[in-house]
Amino acid sequence: MRMYVAGQWVETEKKIEVLNPYDGSVVDTVPRADLGDVDRALAGAVRGAKTMARLPGYDRYRILKRAADLIEARTEEFARTLTLEEGKSLAESRFEVSRAVQTLTLSGEEAKRLHGETIPLDGAPGGAGKLAFTLRVPCGVVVAITPFNFPLNLVCHKVGPALAAGNAVVLKPAEDTPLSAIKLTEVLLEAGLPADGIACLTGLGEEIGDALTGDRRVRKITFTGSREVGERICHVAGI
Numbered sequence: 001m002r003m004y005v006a007g008q009w010v011e012t013e014k015k016i017e018v019l020n021p022y023d024g025s026v027v028d029t030v031p032r033a034d035l036g037d038v039d040r041a042l043a044g045a046v047r048g049a050k051t052m053a054r055l056p057g058y059d060r061y062r063i064l065k066r067a068a069d070l071i072e073a074r075t076e077e078f079a080r081t082l083t084l085e086e087g088k089s090l091a092e093s094r095f096e097v098s099r100a101v102q103t104l105t106l107s108g109e110e111a112k113r114l115h116g117e118t119i120p121l122d123g124a125p126g127g128a129g130k131l132a133f134t135l136r137v138p139c140g141v142v143v144a145i146t147p148f149n150f151p152l153n154l155v156c157h158k159v160g161p162a163l164a165a166g167n168a169v170v171l172k173p174a175e176d177t178p179l180s181a182i183k184l185t186e187v188l189l190e191a192g193l194p195a196d197g198i199a200c201l202t203g204l205g206e207e208i209g210d211a212l213t214g215d216r217r218v219r220k221i222t223f224t225g226s227r228e229v230g231e232r233i234c235h236v237a238g239i
Helices: 035-054 057-073 075-086 090-111 153-164 179-190 205-214 227-237
Strands: 003-005 008-010 015-019 026-031 118-120 131-133 141-145 168-172 198-200 220-223
Touching: 003 035, 003 179, 026 075, 026 179, 035 141, 035 168, 035 198, 035 205, 057 075, 057 090, 057 153, 057 179, 075 090, 075 179, 090 153, 141 153, 141 205, 153 168, 153 179, 153 220, 168 205, 179 198, 205 227, 220 227
Parallel strands: 141 168, 141 220, 168 198
Antiparallel strands: 003 008, 003 198, 015 026, 118 131
């Protein structure tokens, strides 16, 4: 399978083999991203963030709902991919697919309900008859780094809310289980997501992780994984 960078499906000379944990057979290969791919992905996401911020909440809802419907219709296809790359039983994989459908559906619903709040100021001197208000605005570029154990649903937990809020996402799935994330990217684009609204980089964390998390174009990082890697991300990001 190919990775998706700056609106293009991309191959590279270097590959990563995706192995079936049950018998060690090669399920597929994916590109091994380098620092140049990271830079192109982030540049595309900067463009995509502007497009996503202009997209009305209802349109973001429709994209995510359509994506959820497409995944549900392809449950067996997604479940088989999960089983081959992650090793869980088909029954467990089908359950994860159903959870992913719910995650995207709920994310889409929230896209219609993002709002700030109004605050009466009459609790302070001179505040009589006055109101303050807040507005929620997108962060911009979100980097999502996901683990191997739930290669579809945990990706949806990061990508769904980020897109619902009008951000662009650079997704870096676990190198052991990237196939479901690539298929999710395909579905989101088929559902109408703007071309630069998402990127999916397949590569080794030790090779591209620092470049992804330390770049000043990135405004939010969402990560699930080990404490050691989390601490590294915080350090590189300057937190």
